[in-house]
Amino acid sequence: MKHLKSLREFIDELEKIGDVQTIDKEVDWNLEVGAIIRRCYDLRAPAPLFTNLTGYQGTGFRLFGAPGALSSSEYPLARIALALGLPAAATGQQIVEQLVAARSKPGIPPVVVPSESAPCKENIMVGDAIDLLAFPTPLIHGNDGGRYIQTYGMNIAKTPDGSWTNWSVNRMMIAGKDTLACLIPGPQHLGVIRSKWTELGKPMPIALAIGVEPGLPFVGGMPLPEGADESHFLGALFGEGLELVPAETVDLLVPASAEMVIEGYISLDETVVEGPMNEFPGYNATEASPKQLFKVTAITYRDGALQAIVAAGPPVEEDHTIIGTTSAAEILYLLREAGLPAASAWYNFEAAVHWLTVSVRRDWHETLGISSTELIDRIAGVIFAGKPSVNAPKILVVEDDIDITDLSEVVWAFATRSHPERGEFHFPNKLSMQLAVYLSEEESHTFKAGKVIYNCLLADLYPAGSRPVKGSFENGWPTEIQERVLANWGAYGF
Template identity: 30%
Template structure:
């Protein structure tokens, strides 16, 4: 299985990676420099001298859509089409040739388990303080591991979860574990508590980009992250057994921290400059205890700058919503398109288009969105007709302005689930919702006048040719 180092070399060959040999500090310098490079659409960065640690730091690997697609091995649209076709094949009665193709696809769903791997080349010679873990923003409460693939197993049924949750470094033996209440890792911890046990945890840092992308993605129930990574890579993920934990993890990760979380222990975590553009406040979160650190020879530390708008967060989130739109449309086939704009921090505002055919449909679709997976954290849902491009802010605002009456078309839900990172909600983890029905209204929806026709135009061949002639392509 290809590893992070293979990806770095590929980026270097196409001149999309900048090797930086000057000494940088892990305390703000690396992150602020990276943030400015991200704003300018710059390359991936490999800092070879951070704090004199001897451990290079990779930054901005997913900083542009083009680079993300290159690292994943195909364009986002192709991945989306692939999964759409994959779903259709599973749900339909495939022909013999389709069945053979589906069998080949399904083979990569099952990872291969090895007795050992490169990640176990070295152990016991590094402490957390030896790794150049970054302090990202001036108001952060300390250093944070920002791209950890945190692996846990359900204590009751043995199903695996891999997610990316920030980890604040407290000392060489403990970190915070930012498991929000609705996250699977937190649910595993609650089950361990019920059984009177601690929860084994393995933290992989510096993994194949497809594994990292899968761990970030909000996968449908029942689809394992390592299986999804296998589909993305079109090959089985190589895993290795833990030494002090009953877990499997990527065999060629740069680092793996083995340890546990005690469900009865918590500690103040934060502040942290987050993707909302604000510092999340100090709150109590579970504590991760490190039992052993494994790493490859000459390891590379992979991190990111979490922040608003131009950050890697935005590139990854935009790709995720494109890839998973087929899954969303499978759950609700009335949806034509769906968009989570960057300004809405990708989970506060959802714009959805429908092919409207009956009264009340917009509200019905909006309610289904607010009941679907991670979309349940959405605060504002705007529903438009299918003649509106949900990604064109001008068209959306035009529809809201010309197709709504506030007294009729705005629905306020008084109290529902809220994202833990939403500092504006009424309560922590609970707040209101708003639905805006910006569709053309039917008589049964209280509009009894003729709805005016939208102005349209047909350029015609003569006008088109004249525009081209005079340089107006």
């Protein structure tokens, strides 16, 4: 495990494998930055590092786009793998298993370090000096309602009694030089904590850390149980505590290596218009509406501060890689904890976290002695019991002869193994994301909608030894023929 403790260390590692494109040419923060990032997603190009931003020359401020996206290099998952401490060549299933292993370990709490040596304290704005517009936050999409400074940072808040600190990623738009407009859905953990402050009649203290170490957005996007502190899980993942320092104006601890920390309070009753914004389902489907007001009381930042930027939209971008990878890991952990023979779980990124595939061991029928219908019911009972089900409206269950990280194999299995009539199992009124474009207004507001599981299992349809076998290269020819073909591939003229 290699723990990259800052965004700058992360960029250095990506540069070693050619996965960063430094752009010294002047680029306008007004839409041009966002268009370049989107183009990088579409081409799986190296992550763009913008050093020359219109109107901000001489400040040293920079923007880093597509920090958790896919790469076109020989290491397509490099940004995810390196962020989570693995080699750039790690596979999707290796990444998921690393997260599952950490879930079984006790959390390691953060370590408080001296503020004097913390990079995030190199510059401090308070009072009238606070100016969010001093930083080159981009207007990302042409139809966005404003400049979104929070697309890949960490919102840090704790309950009034201090028993639970939550780290999450929720979008925030600049509303003024010292105000932000925030999306804080009630069912999300940030919303749960805010409700506790509201019950006391007090504004919620909050810190927004931008440009954090690369593992934090992943654990912040993982559907850990209510009451779990994501920073403790990060400690378990890396075997050492996250380094934190006290904030300047609120009673919170913030990442020492963050590029920027914005401190303040979520107002009890003041709102400000926020949106629209392109979102992870891939559409500009959200409308401008009143949202919670974040009143800024301090900004601390590093010299030459870097902002990490996500241009949300159609797959594949960070909403899909982060939510997909970490939610799959949490679901796999829970299925195994429930005693089910789960081999792996994976959100195919191309489906914009609307489609989860779960694989079970091929011997599940002999091991459990139940039908596939009963197995589907048990899987549903685990997945639909809480937060992990939010982004799983459509689930495929297959046996582990399918590489579920390979979309072409998943599509083939779905098309050939799920019965058109008997292969669908519907589960109404389950916890749901609010942004899916097919939802009714009521479903979106109540966070409740139907789910479906597609049964793509074969083991209970055939006796052991007579089940259909994939006619693949690996299965269809003797080992000696496979080896001969591979050894002579170049000689054949390919």
